Amino acid sequence: MSNPERSPSNGASPPLALALGVADDDQTDLRRTLEQAGFRWQTTPETALNLELVRDCSPKVLVLGDQVDGASSLQALLQAAGGLADEVRDLAEIEQLERLAQVGRWRFDANTGRLDCTSEGARLLDGAEDLASLLECVEPAQQGALQDWFSPGLESGDVVEFALHAHNGAVRRLRLVHYGTCRMHQASGFVQALANQPTGPDIGAEFHDSRGLQVQSDFVDQVHRGIARANRGKRSLAVLFLHVEQLARATQTWLPADVRALRSILAERLRNALRSSDLFARPEDAGDLASAGDDAFLLAIEVDRDQDAANVARRLLEVTEGRFSVGEHHAQLQLGIGVALHPSDSSSPPRLIELACGAALEAREKGQSGLSFHDAAKNAEVFQKLSLEAHLRRAVELEQFEVFYQPKVNVATDTIVGMEALVRWRHPEMGLVSPLEFIPLAEETGLILPIGETVLRQACMVAKRWQDEGLPPIRMAVNLSSAQFEQPDLYEMVLQVLDETGLAPEWLELELTESMLMGDAEAAVVILRRFKRAGIHISIDDFGTGYSSLSYLRRFPIDSLKIDRSFIRDVNVNADDAAIATSIILMGRSLKLRVVAEGVETKNQLAFLKVMQCDEAQGYLYSRPVPADEARKLLDRN
Incomplete structure (x- = not known):
């Protein structure tokens, strides 16, 4: 070539x-x-x-x-x-x-698929001149992972290992390592022949067993690199030890070939429940588990939350439920899964495996399929979150969410000029669940998107109904989460809700936080201008707690600032809080923005706001958040 x-x-x-x-x-x-x-x-x-x-x-x-x-x-x-x-x-x-070290170099062009190699690299890769011809030499089960590995986004140090079937019948155990990107579409690295090469067409157990799984020594190397990738992405890495209890006892009357077939079916079910990027392996020494005649697997996955590992474990438990059948034989298997986390439990791959194995032994002691974290305290925390998440998903399906309303009051005239819509979850058994409990979980799981749309729709319907009933029109404020603000169709969704409910855009106010706007300030300016042109009002919530630039503040097409409650709480006794609140009020006035103080609970706080000529106030001094019927009564008395 x-x-x-x-x-x-x-x-x-x-x-x-x-x-x-x-x-x-x-x-x-x-x-x-x-x-x-x-x-x-x-x-x-x-x-x-x-x-x-x-x-x-x-x-x-x-x-x-x-x-x-x-x-x-x-x-x-x-x-x-x-x-x-x-x-x-x-x-x-x-x-x-x-040639002596059996290490060659390669360069890959993503635009053309071309794979250039040094002479030893070409020999090891069986003369493959492009990615397509290389994939032809790899088992079908490994082709997807290998193709994904060559996709854009390779980082220095990324590794993949596979068995290559050469045209002469030999099978080579190879490792590809990426060490640099020359251009945006080019990557380069080296290919290494690993030790204990099989000489015939059979894949050796040193690299993969009959199910195509890596062994522990390779797994440890991969976990080392997985930890490095997780650190770069500010994520965690979970190591799972999967213990299949008493497989030998369940199959003691089976022929060896049938037992091997059962193990292959089990491994295939587990692998199909995982992502191609997840590390899946066989431990070389399962200790007490192996001596008990059981089977074991190792798994490493990158996670954002502890419960992500629990979700994966739960999926693995689900796919191994029910009977396994091989010919006329049937077996019911129990799966115990132990979890250890980097960095909270350890940053050493061997230690993580050891801790996960210990947790799997604890799961086994429960006498049925189950999951256990190495950290006992984490078990209760994670399972509580998993239970709450399951209830939360059910609540979305059954529409168990209600919208409460808290008035915004003109400080000078003491009249209600607006309402803020606040979501509440009324569970049939738990009663009203605090937003502090379920909002963070909804944001983590993405359930905040359907919940947020529900709140927006209900709030617009109520505001329009009040107008139709002859009440003076007031502006309805609805909070947007960061996940909602990042939705590409947010603008279209909001306008569709306004169209379906009949509420005029000028009576809707969207509240966003500083951090949401400053995450991508240029993009935020674009979408806010679209809302502004439609007539929708924009407010920055919790102002003073973020890091917004005054130059960007002038560019954002906003209508009001809300002083965070943390600055109002001690405004009468803390000089610093009083100075910050005063600065925000004066800045808002100079920029011709309405300023709203939230968290107003005492008459002394209100007196300070009147002296400083703050525009509006909101808090328990006027009213707690109340259901729509009680909010209407407040408007009747307004």
């Missing part, structure tokens, strides 16, 4: 050196130098644009030119050629070392 990295020593045609515009009398030394490096010689009367060494991930390729007509220019040319000769000789030595 054509490759710019190969040296003449491997039998390929030597590189071509062109002497462009070099006088005949000056070519002798240049030609000798290049031919010593293994270059073919060719002269041409044409001229090149410049004299340079072209560097592009691979060893240098020489381009000669620029009408060499003086001693200094020729000397520079000789020096460049001499340097190239040294590099070519070094390259030959490197390739010899590669």
Whole structure:
């Protein structure tokens, strides 16, 4: 295969050196130098644009030119050629070392799928010239993971291992390592032949067992790298020890071939429940589990939350429920899963495996399929969250959410000028569940999206109904979560709700936090301007707790600022809080923005706001959040 990295020593045609515009009398030394490096010689009367060494991930390729007509220019040319000769000789030595170490280099072009290799890399990869031909040499079960590995986003140090079936029948156990990106669409690295290579067509147990699973030694290496990736992404890594209890006892009358078939079916079910990026392996020594005649597996996954690991474990428990059948035989298996987490439990892969194994033993002692974390306190926390999440999903289906309303009052006239819609969850058994309990979980799980749309729709319906009943129109404020604000169809969804409920856009106010806006300030400006053009009012909630830039604050098309309750609580006794609240009020006034103080609970706090001429106030001094019927009564008395 054509490759710019190969040296003449491997039998390929030597590189071509062109002497462009070099006088005949000056070519002798240049030609000798290049031919010593293994270059073919060719002269041409044409001229090149410049004299340079072209560097592009691979060893240098020489381009000669620029009408060499003086001693200094020729000397520079000789020096460049001499340097190239040294590099070519070094390259030959490197390739010899590669052959001895069974390590080759590769470069992949994502645009073309082209795979270029050094001579040893080409040998190890069985001459594959592109990704498609490489995948043809890999078992179908491994092709997806290998193809995903070559996708854009490779980071230095990323590794994948697989068994390659060469055309001559040999099977090679290989490791690909990525070590750099030359251009946006190119990646490079090396391919390594791993130890204990099988010589025939059978895949050796040293790398994969009959189910295509990695063994523990490879798994530990992968977990090391998984921890590094998790750290870069500010995530956690969960190691799961899966213990299949008493498999040997359940199959003691089975033929060995049937037992192997059962184990393959079990491994396939587990693997199909996982992502291709999850690490799945067989432990080399399962300790007490192995001595009990049980089966065991290892799993490592990146997670954002502890309960993500529990969700995966629950999925694995589900796929192993029910009977396993092989021919006329049937078996009921129990799966105990132990979980250890990086970084909370350990950052050592062997230690994580050990802790997960211990947790699996605890799960086994329960006498049925189950899950246990190494940290006992985490068990209660995670299972409480899982239970709450299950109830929360059910609540979305059954529409158990209600909207309460809290009035916003004009400080100067003491009249209600608006309402804020606040969601409440009325569970049939738990009663009213605090938003502090379920809102963070809803945001973590993505359930905040359907909940948020429900709140928006109910609030708009109520506001329109009050208008239709003859009450003076007031502005209805609805909070947007960060997940909602990132929805690509947020604008269309809000306008559709307004259209369906009949509420005019000028009577809707969307409340967003500083952190949401500053996450991507430029994008926030764009979407806020769309809402503004539609006539919808925009308010920044919890102002003063974030890090918004005053220059961006002027650019945001907002209508009001809400002073966070933390600055109002001690405004009469804490000089710093009083100064911050005063600054926000004065800044809002200078920017022609309404300023709303939230969390007003005492008359002294209200007196301060009146002195500072704050526009509006909201808090328990006026009313707690109340259901729609009670909120209407407040408007009747307004």
